[in-house]
Amino acid sequence: MSKRSYSAEEKYEILKALGDRSSREVASLYKVTHSSILVWKHKFDKWGLEGLKKSSTWKKYSKELKLLAIKDYLSGHYSIREITRRYEISDASVLRKWIKKYNSHSELKDTSQGRTRAMTKGRKTTWKERIQIVIDCLGNGKDYQEAARIYNVSYQQVYHWVKKYEEGGEEALKDRRGVKKEAAHLTSEERIALQMKKLETENERLRAENLFLKKLEEIERRRK
Structure with missing residues (x-):
């Protein structure tokens, strides 16, 4: 063509x-x-x-609109064309660029404002908070930007917490600057409890990943 x-x-x-x-x-x-x-x-x-007519002006899009459009695409319920129409995006190629940027973990910005401080400023969190943020992020298909927005933390924080959790479970999310109890000094009961906790964490991670993979498979089926 x-x-x-x-x-x-x-x-x-x-x-x-x-x-x-x-x-x-x-x-x-x-x-x-x-x-x-x-x-x-x-x-x-x-x-x-x-x-x-071909527009001679650069259309402006807010970061919020971009994220909404991307989430609709990832839901698998709408095609690229339907989302482009729904949000009055100038061209499907524009939406594809946003999706590619989002999937590469790059921060989306307001088109009209250039650099933005949104989701770049972190805050102090407790261990329990970090666990909750990671679990929610995994359950939502690793939507780092959405988790950052909901919990008022930075995108980078969420991304690194998820990586740590996947590699070492909940224990990896603890603040290592404090004094920790060495494994060699744990009682047999504490070792068993720790092992059970690790197994629960791993099962939770696998469930979240399976849900995400099923979602991706459903999206691919809808596109064929």
């Missing part, structure tokens, strides 16, 4: 063919992608000929 640029008038002429043919037939006839036909039709239905 051709990837050349089309004027608003050319797009309109192509869309007029939809009166006698299906969108796929029109796409094949004019050698454009089927998704382009659907996007043009949506924009024309909503804004008329003006909606088919």
